[in-house]
Amino acid sequence: VSSSSIAPEPVNILLVDDRPDNLTSLKALLQQPHYNLVLARSGEEALAQVLRRDFAVILLDVAMPGMDGFQTASVIKEREQSKRIPIIFITASVYEMEHVFRGYTVGAVDYLRKPLDAQAVRSKVAVFVELYRQRRRIEQQVARLQEAGQLRHQCQGFVKKPVSLETLLDVVEKFCSRRSGGERGEGLDRQMGSAGVTG
Amino acid sequence: VGSTFTLYLPLSPEDQAPLPPPAPAAEQGAMREGGFEVAHTVEPAPATPALQAAAEAPSPPPAAVRELEGRRILVVDDDVRNLFAIASLLERRGAEVLPAGSAKEGFEVLDRNPDVALVLMDMMMPEIDGYQATRQIRRNPRHRDLPVIALTAKAMPGDRGKALEAGCNDFVPKPVEQQRLLAVLRQWIPAERQP
Numbered sequence: 091v092s093s094s095s096i097a098p099e100p101v102n103i104l105l106v107d108d109r110p111d112n113l114t115s116l117k118a119l120l121q122q123p124h125y126n127l128v129l130a131r132s133g134e135e136a137l138a139q140v141l142r143r144d145f146a147v148i149l150l151d152v153a154m155p156g157m158d159g160f161q162t163a164s165v166i167k168e169r170e171q172s173k174r175i176p177i178i179f180i181t182a183s184v185y186e187m188e189h190v191f192r193g194y195t196v197g198a199v200d201y202l203r204k205p206l207d208a209q210a211v212r213s214k215v216a217v218f219v220e221l222y223r224q225r226r227r228i229e230q231q232v233a234r235l236q237e238a239g240q241l242r243h244q245c246q247g248f249v250k251k252p253v254s255l256e257t258l259l260d261v262v263e264k265f266c267s268r269r270s271g272g273e274r275g276e277g278l279d280r281q282m283g284s285a286g287v288t289g
Numbered sequence: 290v291g292s293t294f295t296l297y298l299p300l301s302p303e304d305q306a307p308l309p310p311p312a313p314a315a316e317q318g319a320m321r322e323g324g325f326e327v328a329h330t331v332e333p334a335p336a337t338p339a340l341q342a343a344a345e346a347p348s349p350p351p352a353a354v355r356e357l358e359g360r361r362i363l364v365v366d367d368d369v370r371n372l373f374a375i376a377s378l379l380e381r382r383g384a385e386v387l388p389a390g391s392a393k394e395g396f397e398v399l400d401r402n403p404d405v406a407l408v409l410m411d412m413m414m415p416e417i418d419g420y421q422a423t424r425q426i427r428r429n430p431r432h433r434d435l436p437v438i439a440l441t442a443k444a445m446p447g448d449r450g451k452a453l454e455a456g457c458n459d460f461v462p463k464p465v466e467q468q469r470l471l472a473v474l475r476q477w478i479p480a481e482r483q484p
Binding site for chain 1: 369370372373376377380381386388390
């Protein structure tokens with residue numbers, strides 16, 4: 091539950107291309123300590139990965155045998171849990187991108203043109219990684235607020251009962267120390283019980 | 290601590306639509322085998338503007354739709370597109386889907402997750418097929434009562450008897466029809482109050 095760790099959590103980035111040499115060069119280009127680069131050699135492999143973990147961004151080659159990049163993207167975007175993952179298409183033809191943008195209404199879609207410009211790849215990916223980290227931070231803060239709100243809610247309930255302030259403070263203290271200990275086990279009700287409070 | 294904030298408290302148990310009690314299923318299985326037909330119901334596409342706006346909001350979808358809330362379901366299918374489609378469907382109902390691309394991966398997932406509420410098992414898989422996989426699951430006494438639902442090919446009615454014989458509790462024909470699948474899940478996932 092540590093709120094401000096110094097080293098950023100590694101984020102997952104999915105690289106999808108049917109050609110191993112392309113994957114290798116993309117990987118070399120993006121390699122850095124806080125990126126966890128996951129490789130997929132087909133649309134199907136990409137789907138299997140998306141089902142198993144969360145990604146900050148997907149770099150998706152458009153021209154692949156079997157499921158192409160567009161088909162893969164539309165399957166990913168049909169699923170509630172994955173439709174907001176930003177997708178960067180990698181394509182030789184910018185022309186076909188025009189209608190693609192109109193096709194997707196949810197989640198960011200962008201593209202990179204072949205041959206790839208290393209700086210463009212890095213900076214686009216960095217933007218999406220930063221957005222992802224910000225969203226994660228907000229989610230964690232919301233979760234913390236919810237916990238605080240629950241505590242407040244429960245305390246208000248107890249205050250209506252004849253409970254001494256001392257007992258109440260004891261309960262809150264226990265709750266807080268439990269939280270900072272990293273445990274999220276028993277609810278307040280149980281603790282009220284152990285503090286000798288009866289309804 | 291004197292500040293006020295607006296937040297979303299978790300739903301109370303009363304707000305969550307409980308699943309109906311499981312019905313005796315052996316007879317129903319037989320009924321379906323006799324060509325029991327289920328009406329087609331098409332779910333509205335999730336991409337309409339109104340639904341999309343709702344999805345962007347921080348509040349969870351209505352409780353009635355999330356009838357599988359918190360349930361963990363293992364789905365074993367070697368076809369990733371099927372896996373993906375089934376996962377999307379179940380997740381929209383609140384379930385947590387544990388995907389497995391092979392029987393072997395399914396066993397591993399089951400070992401690591403003792404709280405799996407139900408298994409959806411494709412019968413036609415390379416290497417270890419669904420029949421063998423179900424038999425192996427049943428060999429573990431811990432999984433004797435774990436509901437295993439077979440996904441069988443529609444054109445092969447004989448597969449259904451084979452699936453029940455292998456230890457499956459019920460079956461859903463492929464291609465999977467959403468309402469049919471949900472109806473079977475309602476039968477086999479016991480209604481249980483959230484803590």
